[in-house]
Amino acid sequence: MPASQAKLCPVPASESSQPNQETVSRTAHAPVEWSVLVAQVKAGEDAGMEQLYKLFSRGIRYYLCRQLGPQELEDKVHDTFLIVVNAIRRGDLREPERLMGFVRTVVRRQVAAYIEQAVHSRREQTDLESGVTVADRKENPEQEAMIRQKADLMKSVLSSLSERDRDILVRFYLKEQTQEQICREMALTETQFRLLKSRAKAKFGELGRKKLASNGIFSVFVRAQAGR
Amino acid sequence: MAMESHPTEDELERFLLDQTPEEELESLETHILACNACVGRLEDLEVQIAATRVALRELQQEQTAKAAARERSWRDWLTVPKLSMVGAVAALAIGVAVVPNMMQHGAPVTETSLSAYRGAESSVLPANHRLHVHLNAHDLAQGPVTAKLVDARGSGIWETASQIRHEEVDLLVPSIKQPGSYLLQLYASTQGNPENELLREFAFEVK
Structure with missing residues (x-):
């Protein structure tokens, strides 16, 4: 998959919109009663299965x-989720508090x-890989359009940097x-x-934002706030 | 054990570029698996990084095209009939003597793919051209590598750090002035290990 595409994966429509970085609380994860959750999954309770899916899917x-x-x-x-559930039911997870690490190992x-x-x-x-690659491109037309739009703006910013600053970014993003x-x-x-890097991102x-104000178009810089 | 707080944007960016230190990877991945907010941040960062790459690449291509156009206009100027041959040679000599560093940046770029398979015909590449090389890294694990350019005697000429991504290594090799046989060698990059393992060699000729 070409680097310009990144590994952009379709986000299911059912997923709730995400808070932007600035509003993410610094404290991770609402407290979860791991032992209760694991016990529910072991017992095959729907509430446990649902919470597990919501947490990890x-x-x-x-x-x-x-x-x-x-x-x-x-x-x-789905297969991975089933493996996690079956492993929990078999008793492979001895310490419920280690559920997150356990899921990582399974994945x-x-x-x-x-x-x-x-x-x-x-x-x-x-x-047959070329056929697969073509199929990938067709699956992300929106993301391709988003990348193109951002790239055009990014070029304006990058052109205004000194050659040395641009070289630094080339080394980091292109030459990795x-x-x-x-x-x-x-x-x-x-x-x-x-x-x-932060100056380039700020610019x-x-x-x-200026482009948004001048065009009056809803752009990728303003996230949907519905449901928050 | 999961991270106590959300990772910073720099940490997420390093993760996307496969540069997270080994000792941090477990906690970071464990956190991401169970944090929808951070998955959202990663998705946004992916788009931003992809856009940055597209923009940088296009700017580089525009600069290369401008440099090629400047080179053509130099050549056109030198064929103007009224210029004497002596004047033309003198202008060229001044250019070569006074601004040798510009030659590297203005050098045209040749794009090529190299394979290490036996029986594959050795590639012949032009001298004084920068080389945009795609190395076939089929069956090699993704990750950091060191690429070294050596001449026929085995003397090192140039080296750089790079990455194996999608069974390929992408390199921009400076122009080689001396015709002859060369090898591009890929070494596994492991921190703190001076005896890096040679993964693959790619032979080519410069003429």
Whole structure:
């Protein structure tokens, strides 16, 4: 999947809209009674199953999509969820408080299994990957449009930077060099590096707001607030 | 054990770029799996990173095209009939002597794919061209690598850090002036390990 696409996975319409970063509380996760939840799942209670699904399905979907792509994603999420539930019912989870780590272990094993299966299939068959890639593109037209719109704005911001600042961003985003390597090779401090990135993002945000005001168009910079 | 609070934007960005340190990865992934808010932040960041990459790449291509246009206009200027041959050679000599560094940035870019399979014909690439190389990394695990360019004697000429993504390594190699045989070597990058493992070699000729 080309880097310009990123691994953009379709978000189900049923998912509630997300708070933006600034409004996310710094304290993670509402307190969950892990032992109660695990006991409910073990007993096959609907309330427990529902809470487990609500807690993990989006994260599992995101993780699987990022690692494996959007093909047959819902089936994979469903299979992974079943594996977690069955493992809990078998008593494989000895400490309910470790449920989150346990889910992570199951998900990573699933990813490894799917990759192994894909590699094995590829060796047995002729190369069909190009067809899969084409299908991926068709699944994210909205996200493609969003990226294009943002990229056009981003170009205005990036053009206004010095060549050195642009080079830093090229190294980080295109060449995927680490912050440490960039700072070492370009004689930057960590603070200078972060400042550059946050300045570029701030300019980008400001430009986006100006464009929104001048066009009077609802753009990707304003998130839907319904339901919050 | 899950993170006590939400990860910062820098931490999420490093995660998306596969740069999260090993010791932080477990807690970060565990948090993301159970935090819808952070999944939303990641999705937004993905779009932002993708847009940044598209913008940077297009700006680079525009700069390359401008540099190529400048080079063409130089050549056109030198063929104007009224210019004497001596004047043309003198202008070229001044350009080469006074601004040698500009040659690297103005050098045209040749795009190529290299494969390490036996029996594959060795690629022939032009000298004095920067090389945008796509290395076939089929069956190699995703992750950081070091790419080294060595000449026929095995002397190192250039190296850079890169990543294996989707069974490919993407490199922009500086222009090579000397014709001959060269190897691009991929080494596994492991922190603190001086004896990195050679993963694959790609041979090519420069003419």
